[in-house]
């Protein structure tokens with residue numbers, strides 16, 4: 001990969017996620033190559049970039065939904081592609097994922113939604129499942145909404161409920177796909193604060209896909225930026241440092257909201 005000055009690689013002693021030379025293509029549509037980074041325990045790591053550069057695809061690679069066309073991915077110390085069968089299923093239950101829509105089941109209350117993963121993956125009796133689910137709803141500030149249906153809550157509450165469900169099994173690693181999408185700025189700022197608190201108080205590691213600059217600056221300890229034209233990474237580092245010092249025109253344009261040079 002071309003050595004842009006905006007790539008500040010950080011050596012991480014005990015990484016929770018590693019990507020080494022990861023490439024992905026859908027047929028002849030080559031999205032990116034040479035994507036390499038490490039995520040440290042307890043950090044909020046942001047994947048950003050313009051529409052169609054492959055952010056969501058990278059997230060799906062990291063949670064084992066797709067296989068990369070090249071490269072290696074490590075999750076919680078295990079090589080994702082080589083881990084198979086029961087070991088793979090066990091590994092994947094240690095990851096929490098919140099999709100863009102929150103993906104709640106409309107016919108179930110928030111409490112029942114959060115209880116679902118516990119039903120699928122634990123032998124806890126119903127009363128204990130309910131207790132755990134109530135704790136998770138409490139963590140995201142939704143104790144009073146436990147018995148509401150998804151249609152009866154706001155978009156911000158749905159995102160919080162999605163996070164509570166993703167946390168049901170106490171995953172050390174949480175992936176969030178565009179958490180601020182569709183939210184007003186104040187609700188979005190509240191969600192950012194929640195993510196920071198969960199990372200700080202529970203030590204959960206977050207990998208967040210987003211292109212909301214305010215969110216990135218508010219929550220991101222570090223980030224990588226993917227670029228469609230470059231078919232790969234064009235930046236890595238502390239988002240505030242990139243805002244202040246980036247040299248790549250696309251990175252500068254993104255962080256400073258400037259039109260890129262013609």
Ligand SMILES: Nc1ncnc2c1ncn2[C@@H]1O[C@H](COP(=O)(O)OP(=O)(O)OP(=O)(O)O)[C@@H](O)[C@H]1O
Nearest residue numbers: 026029031049050051052053054055056057058211
């Ligand atoms: N399952 C798939 N099969 C074929 N092509 C796909 C598939 N998933 C994504 N793509 C293509 O890969 C490209 C990148 O998609 P992706 O959703 O990863 O981008 P993104 O950066 O998350 O974009 P956005 O911010 O708009 O959501 C798009 O051109 C998309 O059409």
